Amino acid sequence: MKQVNKGASPAAFERWKALANDDWQPCYAELQNPEKTLLHTALLQEQGHVCCYCGRQISLTDSHIEHWRPQALRKDLELDYSNLLASCLRASQPGAPLHCGHAKGNAFIEEHTLSPLDPGCELRFAYHLNGAISAARPDDQAAIDMIALLQLDIAFLRNRRSEALTRVFDAAFLGTASDDELRTLATVYRQLDPDSGQHADFGHVLALFAEALLPET
Numbered sequence: 001m002k003q004v005n006k007g008a009s010p011a012a013f014e015r016w017k018a019l020a021n022d023d024w025q026p027c028y029a030e031l032q033n034p035e036k037t038l039l040h041t042a043l044l045q046e047q048g049h050v051c052c053y054c055g056r057q058i059s060l061t062d063s064h065i066e067h068w069r070p071q072a073l074r075k076d077l078e079l080d081y082s083n084l085l086a087s088c089l090r091a092s093q094p095g096a097p098l099h100c101g102h103a104k105g106n107a108f109i110e111e112h113t114l115s116p117l118d119p120g121c122e123l124r125f126a127y128h129l130n131g132a133i134s135a136a137r138p139d140d141q142a143a144i145d146m147i148a149l150l151q152l153d154i155a156f157l158r159n160r161r162s163e164a165l166t167r168v169f170d171a172a173f174l175g176t177a178s179d180d181e182l183r184t185l186a187t188v189y190r191q192l193d194p195d196s197g198q199h200a201d202f203g204h205v206l207a208l209f210a211e212a213l214l215p216e217t
């Protein structure tokens with residue numbers, strides 16, 4: 001899970017909502033372009049163009065606007081910017097594995113969830129060189145439940161995390177890496193690329209893996 005720090009709602013989105021009157025009330029089903037694209041773009045920029053759940057790089061064409069608390073359960077939050085995120089997969093495809101927002105769907109029990117908006121949520125998960133994800137603590141039931149709910153440990157995501165991890169943490173590097181090098185890697189992968197304004201593909205996973213290799217203090 002990738003921590004998301006929410007910013008201000010896009011002005012165009014708020015202006016559209018402010019058009020409400022006695023004859024018309026805004027709802028998500030009626031949100032159209034250009035406001036919808038502007039909203040989607042703002043969410044991507046806010047997240048550094050990575051999925052709020054798995055951390056894969058995403059764009060307008062391969063992601064969707066995600067309601068953290070589902071519309072079916074919290075209609076009152078369907079246009080609340082603080083409830084909106086960007087998640088990978090534009091739309092579900094027949095036969096394709098579901099994960100992240102499309103896997104979550106309307107399955108939501110507040111007390112069993114861990115949100116990308118929760119400070120420190122990234123630290124609740126551990127990543128392994130083979131791409132597997134687990135709860136950082138074996139007794140963290142919320143993290144365990146979120147891995148299952150979001151299908152974060154399916155082969156599709158494990159394979160892509162493994163590819164990202166082994167490109168950086170190959171045997172040669174692991175055999176010689178100093179603590180300073182690991183700290184530098186963690187810092188770099190937590191930052192946005194200065195040119196693109198994007199995070200690296202699975203950047204938070206790479207940062208956490210580097211940090212896990214450091215001696216405990």
